[in-house]
Amino acid sequence: MGFDEMVESLKEILDSRYLCNRCTGRLFAQLLTSTSNKERGIAIKTFLAMEIDAKELKIKGCSYKNINFRYAKISCKDKEKCDICNNIFDKINEYALRISKILESYEFKTFLIGVIPSNEMIKKEEELWENIGVEYAEPIKEELSREIGKELLKIMPDKEVDFSKPDITIVIDFQKNRITKKVRSLYIYGKYNKYKEMPQTTWLCSYCHGTGCEKCNFTGRKYEESVQDLIEEIILNQTKGVTTKFHGAGREDIDALCHGWREFVIEVEEPKIRTIDVKALENEINKKNKGKIEVKDLTLVSKEKVKEVKNKRQNKIYEAEIECEKDIKKDDAKRVEELLNNKIIAQQTPSRVQHRRADLVRERKVFYVRFLKIEGKKAKIEVKTEAGTYIKELVSGDEGRTRPSLSSILQNKCKVNKLIVKGFEDEENS
Ligand SMILES: [Zn+2]
Ligand SMILES: [Zn+2]
Known part of the structure; x- marks a missing residue:
């Protein structure tokens, strides 16, 4: 639809209902981008008013005496409501004040206003677009959020609008008549x-x-x-x-x-x-x-x-105090160190976590096991393994679910008494 056709359609629309300056101007929002919708609305209405005065246009309820009011700043009847916005733009300051009260107790630098128009507003606006086209139009929610944002900046001049990562987002829901806020964590x-x-x-x-x-x-x-x-x-x-x-x-x-x-x-x-x-x-x-x-x-x-x-996958270094059923022999400990040096072990999901993890056999790398101290049945060891290795099971063998294990190599039933994570190492550096 061309501009002339749009203006013709607008004349028909204005014959049956009242549109405020902003709602009129918003239909042409993409034109003359440095002007406001209000200015656009006044410009078009003033132009039409001249047509009426020249007796080239007739609009119901608008006689030569009241056209200036009807088409420029005010409607001809004082209490006339805009068919689209119900004169909501008159209450922008009220909304901004309400929001500033809500935000009073929060420290923030940036904000963003979001608007959910009422179903009525959306329906009426869409009807209007069907008649007049959307080529140059702007949705009401955009103008509402922008204007309320501007008004809020007048009350809180040290704040800024941020579209990507605002500290606080305020949503005004005109359908539910509710203002909610979301504070960025x-x-x-x-x-x-x-x-x-x-x-x-x-x-x-x-x-x-x-x-x-x-x-x-x-x-x-x-x-x-x-x-x-x-x-x-x-x-x-x-x-x-x-x-x-x-x-x-x-x-x-x-x-x-x-x-x-x-x-x-x-x-x-x-x-x-x-x-x-x-x-x-x-x-x-x-x-x-x-x-x-x-x-x-x-x-x-x-x-x-x-x-x-x-998402970090880190190799880990542990210190473990272990205890076995029989005394640990030095030679056996050496065999453990040799057999588990840079070794891939098979570890089936431990019985103790089976209820919350899928029962799978996973391959895990053991970088080393070192015996730091052996005292009879007890020992202190240091272990370095790939992310996700279960250390308690590497020691106990978990009834054969972890193979090989310290218990299987020592041929001794061992368990961990104390486990300390000593260090983390990002995988790509290993
Ligand atoms: Zn309006
Ligand atoms: Zn309780």
């Missing part, structure tokens, strides 16, 4: 050590799922402490966030310790404070949790770091 990277037996992440009580009951002594947790719980407590206190998600580069068993600095990213959801002193945070966590956990290298990172940390 904060991501803090770091490394932790674990000196006490505990799970890595929050482990909720299986009876009450976190609300607290007699079974869990009203803690809501199966294990009272976890690495996440201890770090989270202090981080939430500083950021005034709601909750956290813990993303570790793998995890050790509850009863295993970590002295090798495992990487993690903790995600703080809905933080009210975004400027944080990570060094002070680190000190506070370490001071409060002496003997339990320790963190280092805390840094604010972007969301992408989560994937990077979670």
Whole structure:
């Protein structure tokens, strides 16, 4: 449809209903891009008003006396409502004020406004486009979000609009008459050590799922402490966030310790404070949790770091205290070291994790096993293996599910009493 035809269609439309200046101008939004929809609307209406005055155009309800009002800034009847927007643009300031109240308690630099128009608005706008064409049109949701955003900037001049990664996104739903906000999470990277037996992440009580009951002594947790719980407590206190998600580069068993600095990213959801002193945070966590956990290298990172940390495949170095049924002979220990040096072992999913992992036989590389100390039935060993190797089973053999194992080579039934992760090594460097 050409421009002239569009204007002809507009005349017909205006004969039966009222459109405000913005809704009129928005039909031509792609033309004269440096003007606003309001200016476009006024321009077209003024032009039509001249046609009416020249008696070349008749529009119902518009006599020569009131046309200026009808077509320029105001409608001829004071209370006339725009057929598309129901004069919602008159309330932009009201919406901006409501939003600024919601955002009052949040620290942020950038924001983005999103709008969900009412079904009525969408239906009417689509009807209009069917008659007049969409060549130059702009959807109402775009103008609404832009104008409310501009208004908000007048109230909060130190903020900025960010289309890709805003600190806060505000969605105004005109259908449900509801304003919601989404606060971008904060991501803090770091490394932790674990000196006490505990799970890595929050482990909720299986009876009450976190609300607290007699079974869990009203803690809501199966294990009272976890690495996440201890770090989270202090981080939430500083950021005034709601909750956290813990993303570790793998995890050790509850009863295993970590002295090798495992990487993690903790995600703080809905933080009210975004400027944080990570060094002070680190000190506070370490001071409060002496003997339990320790963190280092805390840094604010972007969301992408989560994937990077979670997808890490690292070779690991462990120290294990083992105990066997019979005394361990020095020669047998030597044989273990020789036979497992740079050896691929077959490891079927351990019986203890079978309920949550597919039952498969996986091949894993053992780089070395070294006996550091042998004392009768007990020994201390150091093991370096590929990511995903189960160390307890490498020692016990898991009823023949891990082959070979220390138990099978020693011909002695052995188990791990204590396991410590001593180091991590990124796979590509090995
Ligand atoms: Zn309107
Ligand atoms: Zn409980």
